[in-house]
Amino acid sequence: MTESSSIKWRQLANELRAKIQDGTYPPGSTLPQLKTYSRELGIHHETVRAAYKELEREGLVRTIQRKGSVVLEPPVRRRITRGVTVTRDPARGYVFPAASRPDEPWQVHGQPFRKVVPAPAEVSDQFGLDPGSEVLRRRRVTSPAGEPPFQLVDTWLSPDAVQSAPRIAEPSPGPGGYLDRLEEAGHGPIEWEETFRIRMPDREEAKLLEIAVSIPVLETTIVGTSALTGKPIEVTIRVIPGDRVELAGKLQRGDSAQWPVDPVEPPETAA
Structure with missing residues (x-):
């Protein structure tokens, strides 16, 4: 993929991501069909495919056979x-x-x-x-x-x-x-x-x-x-x-990590 086409699919991914986030494409909806959308935008269908794949990697859509790229519910962590x-x-x-x-x-x-x-x-x-x-x-x-x-x-x-x-x-x-x-x-x-x-x-x-x-x-x-x-x-x-x-998980102090720290006696020096 050329540098120009890489820039195009990234731009398209950014635009589609924004539309998913603002509700233009709500959860359960399907992104436009790949080849139809590429003709509409006047770009190669592989550029659109790359944008869709990026959104899938991010967990925003999922490819379902015979349906296309379906927008997912935002995950609840x-x-x-x-x-x-x-x-x-x-x-x-x-x-x-x-x-x-x-x-x-x-x-x-x-x-x-x-x-x-x-x-x-x-x-x-x-x-x-x-x-x-x-x-x-x-x-x-x-x-x-x-x-x-x-x-x-x-x-x-x-x-x-x-x-x-x-x-x-x-x-x-x-x-x-x-x-x-x-x-x-x-x-x-x-x-x-x-x-x-x-x-x-x-x-x-x-x-x-x-x-x-x-x-x-x-x-x-x-x-x-x-x-x-x-x-x-x-x-x-x-x-x-x-x-x-x-x-x-809650971390606990071991016996060697108690506070306050016991003072360290200076080593004895020879007379």
């Missing part, structure tokens, strides 16, 4: 104060540190489903299975009420877990969910360990979260280990668009 305490709600069961506030209603997008599918390597490794082994996955997409999809949550349950607590494979495992059923089957108290990483989403994840594939995501993985066997029995992977979340 939510703060997650990362604690290490798992609490319990009598109505919901275990509650892990998350971006929700007490009593805040959440909604499910689409239909949650469960299916036995080939597990990713990180899951099969945890369960001690061969690569590509089929494992029960429970999947749901959720968000605070009225907001676009906030997180894609996959819970993988080991074959041993399903065998010992068959109700976890049902659509509704009952009060307290699958974790209560596992602990009732003798695996409690379950211990959990959580890890984080930043990565790019695959196309299916981007579609379910309604984001562009160019938007990084935060992935958190919680591995639950059975007290009965000492082995992982459940792995929950949560994927959150990177522009919708920020992590926060």
Whole structure:
């Protein structure tokens, strides 16, 4: 692409960005069809394509097959104060540190489903299975009420877990969910360990979260280990668009960082 065409697509991206921000193109609307718009502007269609791609990289639009470039809702950034305490709600069961506030209603997008599918390597490794082994996955997409999809949550349950607590494979495992059923089957108290990483989403994840594939995501993985066997029995992977979340935590002083600082005695000098 020449320097002149580079300047043109950047100018066009700036103009379209301003129109999205002032409501000329509101959320849910579609930018003009690429070739029609290029003829209207008297510029090459690749210049228009480059401008659209830039807006997609910024998370302002998403390309949807047979629809075009659809303007997205502005992301709502939510703060997650990362604690290490798992609490319990009598109505919901275990509650892990998350971006929700007490009593805040959440909604499910689409239909949650469960299916036995080939597990990713990180899951099969945890369960001690061969690569590509089929494992029960429970999947749901959720968000605070009225907001676009906030997180894609996959819970993988080991074959041993399903065998010992068959109700976890049902659509509704009952009060307290699958974790209560596992602990009732003798695996409690379950211990959990959580890890984080930043990565790019695959196309299916981007579609379910309604984001562009160019938007990084935060992935958190919680591995639950059975007290009965000492082995992982459940792995929950949560994927959150990177522009919708920020992590926060309170720093504490260690013993060596207390204030006021103890005075340092000057070294003795030889007489």
